[in-house]
Amino acid sequence: MRKQLMKGNEAIVKSAILSGCRAFYGYPITPASEITEAAAFYMPKTGGVFLQAESEVAAINMLYGASSAGVRCMTASSGPGISLMQEGISYMAGAELPCVIADITRGGPGLGNIASEQSDYHQVVKGGGHGNYHTIVLAPHSVQEMADLTALAFELADKYRNPVVLLADGFIGQMMEPVEFPKRAVAPRLPHWAVAGTADSRGNLISSIHLGCDELEAHVCNLEAKYRRVERNEPRAEDWYANGAEIVLVGYGIVGRILKAVTAEARASGLNVGLLRPITLYPFPSLHFQRLAARGRVFVVVEMSNGQMVDDVRLALNGVRPVEFLGRAGGNVPTHHEVLALVKKLAKKYCPALEPEELAHV
Amino acid sequence: MSSAMDLEYTAAQSKPKAFYESFERKEELRHQTHYCPGCGHGIVHKMLARAIDELGIQDRTILISPVGCSVFAYYYFDVGNVQAAHGRAPAVGTGIQRSRPGSIVIGYQGDGDLSAIGSAEILHAANRGENITVIFVNNAIYSMTGGQMAPTTLLGQKSTTTPDGRTAEHEGHPLHMSELLATLSAPVYIERVGLGDNKQIAQAARAVKRAVENQVRGLGFSLVEVLSPCPTIWKMPPVEAQHWVRDVMEKTFPLGVFVDRTKESRPRAATNAAPALEEIPRILGTRDEDADAIDDVPALRAQEVDLHVRVSGFGGQGVLLLGEVLAEAGMDAGLEVSWLPSYGPEIRSGTSNCHVRLASSPIDSPLVTHPNVLVAMNEPSLKKFSAGVRPGGWILYNGATLPAEYERQDIRILARDFTREADTIGDPRAANMVMLGALLEIAGTLPQASIDAALRHCVKQPKWIDLDERALVLGRSLCKQFLERGAA
Numbered sequence: 001m002r003k004q005l006m007k008g009n010e011a012i013v014k015s016a017i018l019s020g021c022r023a024f025y026g027y028p029i030t031p032a033s034e035i036t037e038a039a040a041f042y043m044p045k046t047g048g049v050f051l052q053a054e055s056e057v058a059a060i061n062m063l064y065g066a067s068s069a070g071v072r073c074m075t076a077s078s079g080p081g082i083s084l085m086q087e088g089i090s091y092m093a094g095a096e097l098p099c100v101i102a103d104i105t106r107g108g109p110g111l112g113n114i115a116s117e118q119s120d121y122h123q124v125v126k127g128g129g130h131g132n133y134h135t136i137v138l139a140p141h142s143v144q145e146m147a148d149l150t151a152l153a154f155e156l157a158d159k160y161r162n163p164v165v166l167l168a169d170g171f172i173g174q175m176m177e178p179v180e181f182p183k184r185a186v187a188p189r190l191p192h193w194a195v196a197g198t199a200d201s202r203g204n205l206i207s208s209i210h211l212g213c214d215e216l217e218a219h220v221c222n223l224e225a226k227y228r229r230v231e232r233n234e235p236r237a238e239d240w241y242a243n244g245a246e247i248v249l250v251g252y253g254i255v256g257r258i259l260k261a262v263t264a265e266a267r268a269s270g271l272n273v274g275l276l277r278p279i280t281l282y283p284f285p286s287l288h289f290q291r292l293a294a295r296g297r298v299f300v301v302v303e304m305s306n307g308q309m310v311d312d313v314r315l316a317l318n319g320v321r322p323v324e325f326l327g328r329a330g331g332n333v334p335t336h337h338e339v340l341a342l343v344k345k346l347a348k349k350y351c352p353a354l355e356p357e358e359l360a361h362v
Numbered sequence: 363m364s365s366a367m368d369l370e371y372t373a374a375q376s377k378p379k380a381f382y383e384s385f386e387r388k389e390e391l392r393h394q395t396h397y398c399p400g401c402g403h404g405i406v407h408k409m410l411a412r413a414i415d416e417l418g419i420q421d422r423t424i425l426i427s428p429v430g431c432s433v434f435a436y437y438y439f440d441v442g443n444v445q446a447a448h449g450r451a452p453a454v455g456t457g458i459q460r461s462r463p464g465s466i467v468i469g470y471q472g473d474g475d476l477s478a479i480g481s482a483e484i485l486h487a488a489n490r491g492e493n494i495t496v497i498f499v500n501n502a503i504y505s506m507t508g509g510q511m512a513p514t515t516l517l518g519q520k521s522t523t524t525p526d527g528r529t530a531e532h533e534g535h536p537l538h539m540s541e542l543l544a545t546l547s548a549p550v551y552i553e554r555v556g557l558g559d560n561k562q563i564a565q566a567a568r569a570v571k572r573a574v575e576n577q578v579r580g581l582g583f584s585l586v587e588v589l590s591p592c593p594t595i596w597k598m599p600p601v602e603a604q605h606w607v608r609d610v611m612e613k614t615f616p617l618g619v620f621v622d623r624t625k626e627s628r629p630r631a632a633t634n635a636a637p638a639l640e641e642i643p644r645i646l647g648t649r650d651e652d653a654d655a656i657d658d659v660p661a662l663r664a665q666e667v668d669l670h671v672r673v674s675g676f677g678g679q680g681v682l683l684l685g686e687v688l689a690e691a692g693m694d695a696g697l698e699v700s701w702l703p704s705y706g707p708e709i710r711s712g713t714s715n716c717h718v719r720l721a722s723s724p725i726d727s728p729l730v731t732h733p734n735v736l737v738a739m740n741e742p743s744l745k746k747f748s749a750g751v752r753p754g755g756w757i758l759y760n761g762a763t764l765p766a767e768y769e770r771q772d773i774r775i776l777a778r779d780f781t782r783e784a785d786t787i788g789d790p791r792a793a794n795m796v797m798l799g800a801l802l803e804i805a806g807t808l809p810q811a812s813i814d815a816a817l818r819h820c821v822k823q824p825k826w827i828d829l830d831e832r833a834l835v836l837g838r839s840l841c842k843q844f845l846e847r848g849a850a
C-alpha cells in the first residue's frame with residue numbers, strides 16, 4: 001500500500017484536478033485559504049485556470065461563467081464568503097449549472113472567529129439563497145474522504161446539473177492524514193448543453209429566467225423531480241455499530257470522529273451505543289434513521305453549533321424516538337468525556353433493561 | 363424593431379444574420395421586440411448584431427444578457443447565450459473567456475447593472491484586462507424597475523426615488539464610468555458614444571464594431587458606453603427623447619474616446635498548453651512512486667500502539683515539524699496516523715501546538731485532549747496541557763527544572779533544558795528534534811529506517827538533516843539516562 005500524509009485542504013485540490021476540474025476561482029479566507037493556494041499552484045500546471053477573484057460574489061459568478069462554458073470548476077470559502085456566494089448559488093441551481101464549492105467552516109455569526117464551528121449547516125443545507133432549490137451537500141470526516149468526496153462531488157454535480165457543496169470544518173481542512181488517490185485522471189468532457197463559443201453549441205442558452213407563472217412553475221416542478229431522484233439515489237451515511245444500538249449517536253465531520261471514540265469507550269463499558277454519521281447532508285439519510293429506530297431508544301445529536309442538523313434528525317424520526325442534543329459553539333469542541341457523561345445519563349433514563357449493578361458503574 | 367428612429371438606422375440594411383428570424387415570445391408578438399418605441403436598446407442590438415455579422419464571428423460569439431430592460435437580449439441574438447445575475451456579467455464573462463479563449467465574449471449591461479450593483483465586477487474585469495467586450499447602455503435611470511435613480515442619473519433629474527430631482531449633496535454626482543475606467547492601465551479601448559442623432563448613431567456603430575474587433579484580435583478589454591434614450595421612463599415622445607440625449611445628457615457625459623491603446627497592444631501570449639492526461643498524476647505528485655511505500659511491520663502491528671501526543675510551544679520552535687516527522691514516521695512504519703495543528707489566531711499570538719496520533723488500529727478521533735505524551739516546549743504549554751496528561755503518561759518539558767505546581771505523582775516527567783542541549787551539538791533551534799528523540803525512545807516502537815525516511819521527507823535541507831539526526835540521537839540518550847536513573 002502507498003499513501004501520502006497530506007492536509008485535507010490540499011487533498012481537495014489534487015482530487016479535483018484528477019476529477020477533471022480545470023477552473024478555480026476563489027477569495028482568501030481562513031481556514032480555506034490553503035485550497036485556494038494549492039489551486040493557484042497546481043491549476044496552471046495542469047492546463048487549468050486559476051484566478052483570485054475580487055470577492056466571493058465575483059468568484060461564484062466566474063464559476064457561473066466557467067460552468068456555462070462546460071468546464072468542471074470549483075471554489076472554496078468559509079462562512080462569510082459562502083454568505084456572499086448565495087446569490088450566485090441560487091442562480092446556478094436555477095440555471096442547472098454544475099460546480100463544486102468547498103465550505104471549510106468557521107465560527108459565526110458575523111465575523112465570529114476562525115475556529116471550527118458547524119454553524120453553516122442551515123445556510124448550506126437548507127439553501128441560503130432565494131428560490132426553490134437545493135444544493136447537494138457532502139460532509140467528509142477524514143482527509144481520505146476529502147479526496148473521495150471531492151471526486152464524488154464532481155460526478156454528482158454533472159449527473160444532476162446542480163451545485164454540490166463539500167461541507168467540512170476547519171479541523172478536517174487543516175489536519176494531515178494518509179491519503180490515497182485514484183491512479184488515473186478523469187478527462188474533461190464538454191457537456192451537450194454548454195455554451196462554448198462553437199458552432200455546435202451556438203443554439204444553447206444558460207438562463208434562470210422563466211417569466212410566465214406557469215413556465216416558472218413547470219421549471220420548479222422539474223427541479224423538484226430532480227431533487228426527488230437525488231433523495232432516492234444518493235443518501236449516504238456511515239453506520240458505526242449503530243445497527244442494533246440502543247443509544248444512537250449522530251454527528252458529521254470532525255464530530256463524527258469524536259463520536260467514534262465515545263462509541264468505543266461506551267461499548268467497552270457495556271453500553272449498547274452506536275454512531276450514525278451522515279455523509280450526505282442533502283439528501284439527508286432519513287431512511288437510515290428510520291431503520292435504526294426499531295432498536296434505538298434514543299438518538300443523541302452532537303454538533304459544533306447551537307443545533308442545526310438536529311432539526312433534520314427530528315424530521316427523519318418524526319416523533320417515533322426521542323432526540324437529545326449536545327452542542328458547543330464558538331470553536332469549542334464537544335470533548336468525548338462530555339459526550340460520554342451525557343450518554344451515561346441517558347442510559348439510565350432510556351435503557352432500564354440494564355442490570356442495577358451495571359448501572360452503578362455506568 | 364418598432365421605433366421610428368430605429369427604422370432610420372436600419373432602412374438601408376436588412377436583418378443581421380446574428381438575429382433570430384423570429385423572437386421567442388407570445389404568438390401574437392413573435393415578430394416584435396419587447397422594447398418600447400424609440401428605445402435605444404433596439405438600436406444598440408442591431409449595431410452589435412451587424413458587427414458580429416461583419417466580423418464573421420457568429421459561431422464563436424457568446425453574449426451575456428444582464429438584468430434590466432435588456433434581460434432578454436438572448437431572444438434576439440442567434441449566438442451562444444448566457445444570462446447573468448444583476449451586475450455580474452463581467453465576472454461571468456471572465457469565467458467563460460478564461461476557459462474558452464477562442465470565443466468572443468460580449469457583456470451587455472445597463473447603467474444600473476454596470477455602475478451600481480456591478481461596479482466592483484466591471485472595475486476588476488477592466489483592471490485585469492480581460493479579453494472581453496462590454497456594451498454599456500446608459501439611459502441615466504433604472505428602467506426595468508420603473509424609473510428609480512441610477513448612479514448616472516443627472517443632477518436635477520427626477521426619478522421615483524429622487525422625486526424632487528437628484529442633488530449632489532444627497533445622492534452624489536453622476537458617476538462617470540468611462541472616465542473612471544480610463545484611469546486603469548489595462549483597458550485597450552473605451553469610448554462614449556450617443557444615440558442622439560443619425561451622426562451619433564453612425565459613430566456608435568463604428569465604436570461597437572471596433573470594441574468587438576479588438577477582442578477578435580485578442581487585444582484585451584474594450585468598453586463602449588452608449589448614451590441611450592428611454593422615452594417611456596423619461597416620459598418623452600421618441601424624438602424628444604433622442605434629442606435629450608444629444609442636448610442634455612451629453613453635457614454631463616461628454617462623448618469621445620477615453621482610451622485607445624489598440625495600436626500598442628499585442629495579443630496575449632497563449633496560456634500554457636494542457637499537459638497530456640497521463641502526466642497529471644505526476645504533476646500533482648499523486649503517483650505510486652511519489653507516495654510512501656508503507657512498511658507493514660508485523661511486529662509493530664501486533665504491539666497495540668496507541669500513542670496520543672500533544673506538542674506545544676512558541677511559534678518558531680518547530681512544534682508542528684516535530685509532530686509532522688512523528689506522524690510521517692508512523693505512517694512509514696505502517697501505523698495509522700493523524701496530525702492536527704492549531705491554526706489562526708493562536709499562531710498569531712505566538713503559540714503553536716499540534717495533536718498527533720499513532721495507532722495500530724484505525725484512529726477514531728484525531729483530537730488529543732488527554733495525551734499519553736505531552737511535549738511542552740515552554741512553560742505556558744505546561745500550564746495549558748499538563749493537567750490533561752493521562753495517568754501513567756509522560757511529560758517532556760523544555761526547562762531545567764519543573765515548576766513545583768506541575769508536579770504529579772502519577773506520571774513521569776523529564777524536565778531538561780533541551781534548547782541548551784541542542785546548542786551543545788550546534789544549534790539551539792534543533793531543540794524540537796532533541797525532544798522528538800526522547801519521545802521516540804519512550805514510544806520505543808518505530809523502526810529507525812522509518813524515522814530516517816520521515817526526516818528526509820519533512821526536512822529538505824541536507825545541513826539540517828545532519829543536525830537533526832544528531833539531535834535525535836542526543837534526545838534518545840538523554841531519555842535513556844533518565845530511565846536508567848529512575849530504575850536505579
Ligand SMILES: Cc1ncc(C[n+]2csc(CCOP(=O)(O)OP(=O)(O)O)c2C)c(N)n1
Nearest residue numbers: 429430431448472473474475503504505506
Ligand atoms: C440583486 C438584484 N437587485 C435588484 C434587482 C431589481 N432590478 C432589476 S433591473 C434593475 C435596474 C436595471 O437598470 P439598468 O441596469 O439601468 O437597466 P435598464 O433597465 O435601464 O435598461 C433592478 C434594480 C434585481 N433583479 N436583482
Ligand code: SF4
Nearest residue numbers: 397398401431505592
Ligand atoms: S422602459 Fe426604457 S429602456 Fe426599457 S424598453 Fe422601454 S424605453 Fe427601453
